[in-house]
Amino acid sequence: MTTQVSPGTGSAPEPPPGGPRWLDAEEQRAWRAWLYSSQLLNDRLDRELTRATGIPHAYYEILVQLSETPERQMRMSELADRCLSSRSRLSHAVSRLEERGWVRRQVCAEDGRGLLAVLTDEGFAALEAAAPIHVEGVRTHLFDQLTPEQVAAMRDLGETLLRHLDPS
Amino acid sequence: MTTQVSPGTGSAPEPPPGGPRWLDAEEQRAWRAWLYSSQLLNDRLDRELTRATGIPHAYYEILVQLSETPERQMRMSELADRCLSSRSRLSHAVSRLEERGWVRRQVCAEDGRGLLAVLTDEGFAALEAAAPIHVEGVRTHLFDQLTPEQVAAMRDLGETLLRHLDPS
DNA sequence: GTAGCGTAGTTGAGCGCTTGACTATTCCGC
DNA sequence: GCGGAATAGTCAAGCGCTCAACTACGCTAC
Numbered sequence: 001m002t003t004q005v006s007p008g009t010g011s012a013p014e015p016p017p018g019g020p021r022w023l024d025a026e027e028q029r030a031w032r033a034w035l036y037s038s039q040l041l042n043d044r045l046d047r048e049l050t051r052a053t054g055i056p057h058a059y060y061e062i063l064v065q066l067s068e069t070p071e072r073q074m075r076m077s078e079l080a081d082r083c084l085s086s087r088s089r090l091s092h093a094v095s096r097l098e099e100r101g102w103v104r105r106q107v108c109a110e111d112g113r114g115l116l117a118v119l120t121d122e123g124f125a126a127l128e129a130a131a132p133i134h135v136e137g138v139r140t141h142l143f144d145q146l147t148p149e150q151v152a153a154m155r156d157l158g159e160t161l162l163r164h165l166d167p168s
Numbered sequence: 169m170t171t172q173v174s175p176g177t178g179s180a181p182e183p184p185p186g187g188p189r190w191l192d193a194e195e196q197r198a199w200r201a202w203l204y205s206s207q208l209l210n211d212r213l214d215r216e217l218t219r220a221t222g223i224p225h226a227y228y229e230i231l232v233q234l235s236e237t238p239e240r241q242m243r244m245s246e247l248a249d250r251c252l253s254s255r256s257r258l259s260h261a262v263s264r265l266e267e268r269g270w271v272r273r274q275v276c277a278e279d280g281r282g283l284l285a286v287l288t289d290e291g292f293a294a295l296e297a298a299a300p301i302h303v304e305g306v307r308t309h310l311f312d313q314l315t316p317e318q319v320a321a322m323r324d325l326g327e328t329l330l331r332h333l334d335p336s
Numbered sequence: 337g338t339a340g341c342g343t344a345g346t347t348g349a350g351c352g353c354t355t356g357a358c359t360a361t362t363c364c365g366c
Numbered sequence: 367g368c369g370g371a372a373t374a375g376t377c378a379a380g381c382g383c384t385c386a387a388c389t390a391c392g393c394t395a396c
Contacts, residue, residue: 020300021307030319031306033326038206039252040333058352077374084207089353091376096352113361113374132188138199139189145332146325151198153321157314158201164313165208226382244345257383259346264382281344281391339396347388354381362373 045137053130058083060134062093063102063127066119073118075108081168102126213305221298226251228302230261231270231295234287241286243276249336270294 023031046057055063065082066072074082080090094117097103102123108114119127143151191199214225223231233250234240242250248258262285265271270291276282287295311319 020303022303023306023311026323027311027319030323030326031310033323033330034206035326036252037326037329037333038202038210041329042206043252044333056352075374084204084211086354087375088355088377092352095376108374111362111374115375135188135190138191141333142199142329143191143195145328150321150325150328151195153318154325155194155198155201157318157322157325158198158203158205160313160318161205161209161310162201165205165212165309224382245343248345254384255345256347256385260382263346276344279344279392283345337396339394341393343392344390345388346390347386349385351384352382355379356377358375358377360374360376362371364369364371366368 041141044141045134048137049130049134052133053126055126055130057134058085059093059097060127060130062090062097062117063119063123063130066103066117067124067127071118072124073106073116076115076117079117084166097123100126209309212309213302216305217298217302220301221294223294223298225302226253227261227265228295228298230258230265230285231287231291231298234271234285235292235295239286240292241274241284244283244285247285252334265291268294 042057049060050056061083062079065079066074076090076094077087079085079094080087083090085093094103094105098105100122102120104118104120106116106118108116146154210225217228218224229251230247233247234242244258244262245255247253247262248255251258253261262271262273266273268290270288272286272288274284274286276284314322
């Protein structure tokens with residue numbers, strides 16, 4: 001959780017020139033609060049969604065991305081990128097969604113290497129059933145807890161980090 | 169990722185009385201930024217730590233928690249709680265750390281049911297080697313990107329959410 | 337003391353993810 | 367057009383997590 005080996009460990013290993021830039025007490029608190037809360041929130045939302053609908057959050061995201069596209073279909077690679085997923089992971093996930101009849105693969109006319117993932121009507125129906133559960137969780141566990149100023153700060157923070165982490 | 173089924177889907181399913189409290193555009197942006205950034209940051213830190221040291225972040229946390237205790241040992245249940253881990257998950261993880269020689273189990277004198285997880289010298293050494301890598305990642309990908317005001321906002325946000333999610 | 341219940345921790349099956357190797361197709365330069 | 371590099375996607379092995387069932391011990395009351 002923390003990044004300090006142990007309080008008062010004295011001398012420490014030194015990877016970057018000048019030694020590790022240890023966190024001070026304030027940074028530790030901020031880091032832990034962020035880490036714990038993000039972990040708990042994600043766990044909670046995923047568990048509630050999965051329990052209520054049988055759809056894990058990662059699969060839900062795939063369905064959402066497909067549903068937001070005009071033709072309800074997308075190239076596998078682009079879908080992977082949008083879901084912050086590796087190609088391999090997405091390939092496995094789409095296989096399982098295919099077994100449920102929610103998505104099907106279609107060969108891509110313009111590129112013989114490519115495939116399209118297509119959201120089926122059953123998949124869209126499953127998404128429609130799951131969405132209210134999920135949005136209610138986000139409300140309850142996130143937005144209901146925050147002031148408008150905190151929501152603004154959250155967005156600012158997230159977008160700042162995204163510029164560094166995902167400069168796409 | 170998002171919580172809306174599809175823009176302009178019109179009527180939607182209604183689980184809570186009054187219909188789902190959908191997110192408005194601002195909330196969507198905030199939610200997505202938070203979700204993506206936390207996911208990318210966690211993935212990145214975990215990957216860098218694992219590549220450089222062979223220790224996944226979840227295992228690192230176990231070692232840290234043990235190291236911060238005076239005797240470098242802790243009851244399994246308490247360790248699970250502190251690591252935001254289920255008993256089962258922790259049990260599996262400690263088994264693997266035991267195989268590496270970094271932790272060992274010890275019967276608990278006061279409670280015949282209980283076990284203590286004890287950090288070995290090898291485990292402490294592994295932690296000492298990994299800590300600088302991890303702290304450098306947190307610096308680079310988090311604190312170096314943020315102003316002091318943003319750090320304060322992050323802590324405030326995290327602690328607010330924790331009061332709701334983990335009122336322990 | 338023993339029945340019944342709660343707590344501590346483990347185990348095994350099954351699922352999902354990661355990694356790295358693999359096939360197939362397209363793109364590029366000559 | 368043809369050879370080599372890049373791109374799209376898949377697959378298998380191995381690891382870690384979840385869930386539910388299980389063992390073992392302690393606690394309380396009768």
